[in-house]
Amino acid sequence: ATGETHTVREFVELAFAEVGVTIEWRGEGVDEKGYDAATGKLRVEIDPKYFRPAEVELLLGDPSKAEAELGWKREVSFRELVACMVRYDLENDGFGGPE
Template identity: 45%
Template sequence: TVRDFVSMAFKAVDINLEWVGSAENERGIDVSTGKSLVQINPKFYRPSEVELLIGNPEKARNVLGWEAKTGLEELCRLMVEADLRRNKNGTSF
């Protein structure tokens, strides 16, 4: 879920989130400071979350010979580190 990925991203910089509220009122709170760090933007809120999403890399492996070498958590950490470097250099999204 988006929530899981956001938690993973914050974990990459040693911030643990606690999720409070529900639906469009859900927020991610920094456990150590109590500060609200994540809130839902109503523009992007999707009220009917798809409960089961299944990805299967078998076709990529069979057709292209491709195989993942980086797990999701490691990929998330690399993305966070790259964003922090860009931000430090004055580039932000």
């Protein structure tokens, strides 16, 4: 828990930005799709079996107990975490970026 909240959309946009792709969103709800703004290629779409229209609007963890009892403090920002995850996948999973 960091006391911050982020959307899946924000995660997707940051991850693609890490490889130089800007995502343009079209549609709504389960029909919303993310396209590469430069090429128009479809990059992100929702699998209907995972779409939850009645999802709780806000889930936010409170890090104060971990900070007080363990001395824990977040050292990596959300943006840095996403960048680290993308770099790791590119280096270790043979993805090599968008085609």
